[in-house]
Amino acid sequence: MIIDTDVVTLSRLQFALTALYHFLFVPLTLGLVWMLAIMESVYVMTGREVWRRMVQFWGVLFGINFAMGVATGVTMEFQFGMNWAYYAHYVGDVFGTPLAIEGLMAFFLEGTLIGLFFMGWTRLSRVKHLLVTWFLALATSLSALWILIANAWMQNPVGSAFNPETMRMEVTSFSEVFFNPVAQAKFVHTVSAGYVMGAMFVLSISAWYLLQGRNVDFAKRSMTVAASFGLAAALSVVVLGDESGYAVSENQKMKMAAIEAMWETEPAPASFTVFGIPDVAQRTTHFAVRVPWVMGLIGTRSIDTPIPGIANLVEETKGKIDNGIHAYDAMLVLREDKNNAQARAILAAHDKDLGYALLLKRFMDDPRKATPADIQKAADSTIPNVPVLFWSFRIMVACGFYFIALFAFSFWLSSKRKLDSKRWYLKMALWSLPLPWVAAELGWIVAEYGRQPWAIEGILPTALGVSSVTTGQVWTSLGGFVLFYTALAIIDAVLMVKFARKGPDGLGIWPPADIHTTTPAKV
Template identity: 85%
Template sequence: MIIDSEVVTLSRAQFALTALYHFLFVPLTLGIVWILAIMESVYVMTGREVWKQMVRFWGVLFGINFAMGVATGITMEFQFGMNWAYYAHYVGDVFGTPLAIEGLMAFFLEATLVGVFFMGWDRLSRIQHLLVTWFLALGTNLSALWILIANAWMQHPVGAKFNVQTMRMEVTHFSEVLFNPVAQAKFVHTVSAGYVIGSMFVLSISAWYLLRGRNVDFARRSMTVAASFGLAASLSVVVLGDESGYAVSENQKMKMAAIEAMWETEPPPASFTVFGIPDVQNRTTHYAFHVPWVMGLIGTRSIDTPIPGINNLVEDTKGKIENGLQAYGAMLALRANPNDAQAKTTLAQYDDDMGYALLLKRYLADPRQATPADIQKAADSTIPNVPVLFWAFRIMVACGFYFIALFAYSFWLASKRQLDRNRWYLRLALYSLPLPWVSTELGWIVAEYGRQPWAIEGILPTALGVSSVTAGQVWISLGGFVLFYTALAIVDAVLMVKYARKGPDELGLWPMRHAPRAAGATDAKGALP
């Protein structure tokens, strides 16, 4: 049975739509919750009521965002059974473990503490409520950790082995899954990007208040926290992004070559292409402007290690497909006779490449019947969309350096107590609000779109992971998700804009009500209050 390419395309589009939309909310939750923890810590240390009201106001926007994140995240779980049933069967033992731990250990903790955070202001002491807020921040990051462990295993599968009898990937060393180096790099990079989004969110809305002369003291303090936290976070994103890039060059060489539009292997250390026009048909990059050594130093941390080009990697893949065909034949022989000693030996020798043979199933029912032309086609299919990755990466990096400059200037203004002196700066801060989301979504595209055609790198092609459904059925579910997510988008936009426009003053949080004066007290002019 040859795979229906329309079903694969629609299933991918549906998961991409829901994942991209869900990822609008997750990073803001990761970032703003730490800002709440910082603000509340200042409140507990100083006892100044303004900091408490800051926590409560930004907490309202956090709560709206958290609810939307939960609503959009739950629907994604159903897609593994609905659209990716074979994927769930093939790697469920490995992939499902961190997801289950995330639900039991992190999500329930996070969801419970959200309720205590909002309902506990008058029921808990200052210290107790502060601990709730800090544990809430910890819970959100634990959720991200376990999700990214699962995702990193898809990028760099370790600690698992294929079982011929069950036809599934099974965990062999959970510690290797847990401490996957790709997971570590992805986690710190992803959460730092979330901190940038949270900081920009607070900075931009506070700038809007200052432009209108509202809640001035409130907005200044909020911008000071956002500028400080945002500067540290934006610097971290760039530094940790270097580590993430190194992990890609080690484990996903085709993705790295596509990001650079590097068609041929260059002498080490490879140069970084600042600008160029990738030409997929002719496999070249026009008008390329190179910076010597930079890519080699980032990608290999050396001056003598080459970064393979796309054409070279395609040739290597052809050899892996041929090796994988031997493993595939041995696997079928063992299914028929589990005691076949020769098949066991062959499978042990070539089992690491069996996933490459499965690339042929997109074109042939039986990969063993593949011709050299079929093998070439399968090898060429491992080239992701080079222009998309090339430009997505560069726009993301440009945004990253812009954030450093903006937050550094904001921090300098805050230290000089001049945040509200330059209206052009306030407008710039306001108009910069969507940029962190743009860069984060582009980062998701680089990470996930860049590993195609693999659902699990080198093990399971994406085309094999789909459910046995028709294109019409996927169209129906895709249409339903579009309507559902559109409705959620409208609700979220209305609520966010409504409460941001109201501000702490219209919500009764600012200016703060002063305590009643003692009977007979007078003001500066001697009049009774």
């Protein structure tokens, strides 16, 4: 039976919407909690009341965001059973392991620690409460680590193999899954982006207070922490983004070629296209402005290694599809006769390309009957949406360099104690608030949309992972998610704006009776 493309499209749309919405909250949680840990450390070391009040106020906004992240994250788990049942069956042994560890090791730990964070101010000593905050920061990063290990396996499926006995993918080396180079690159790059978001959040809201002439001492201290933390994080994002680019060029060559709109293989080292208009129909890039060598150095860390173009990769894919057809035929034989030694040997010789034969299932019922035209169509389907990836990547990179400039200028003003001296700067800081979210969402689009048509790179096409559901059923669940998430969005926006507008003074947190009060720390 040929796959119902409407079900696939709607299932992809539903998961994309829920994932992108969930990712509005995750990076802010990752970044803001570390700033709370830094502020509380200063409080414990100095005993100055202003720092405790800063932790309490920013902690309120952190709590609202954390709750929304949990609410939107839980619904994503159900979609693997609702919309992606075959995906869960085929790769669940591998993909489900880090997700289960995340729930048992990190999620419950976060839930416990955040309760202690809010309820422990009067019940714990300063040092004990500080330890809670630091462990909460570590727990959020630990949660992100296991989620990104699972996601990285989708991009680079190491430490696993197809088992002809169970007809599923299974773990062969957990250490390879854990130490997946793509996971390492994605984790450090993602958490650094979260740090930038947390710093921008504090910087922008504090700038608004200074524009209003409110909570001046509170806002200046908050901006000082945000400026220094944000500058380090923004620089890290650029450096670690280079590592992510290298990982992509090693493991997802088609994604790299699409990001660069590189239709043909260029002589090494490849140039970087700063601007251009990709033309999918003619497979060329109009008005291209290129910087020599840059892409080759980023993508290969050398000056003599070429980056393959889209046309060359399509030709390679045709050969892999042909090899995969042999594996597919052997798999069907083994399904009927698990003791067939000849079929087992053929599968062992070609199993790495089995997923490429499955690309044909999108167009026909039996890949063994594929014609050269069918193979060409399947190979062409591996080209992702080039214009979307091309522009998403460039806007994301432009935001990254803007963050470095803004935080560097903020850091300089802070060192000169002139944070409130330039109203144009305060307005710029305020209106920059949405940009980290823009960059983060675009980064997620590059990572996930660029992997298409694969659910698991080279292993399982997205079109095969869907559940046996009807278009009407997916429309119903999609509509339910849209309504639910819209309600959550309204609630979150109202709460965040309400508490940010009230500020520490409106919440009774600021000012204390004496902002210079010091008391000995309890241990």
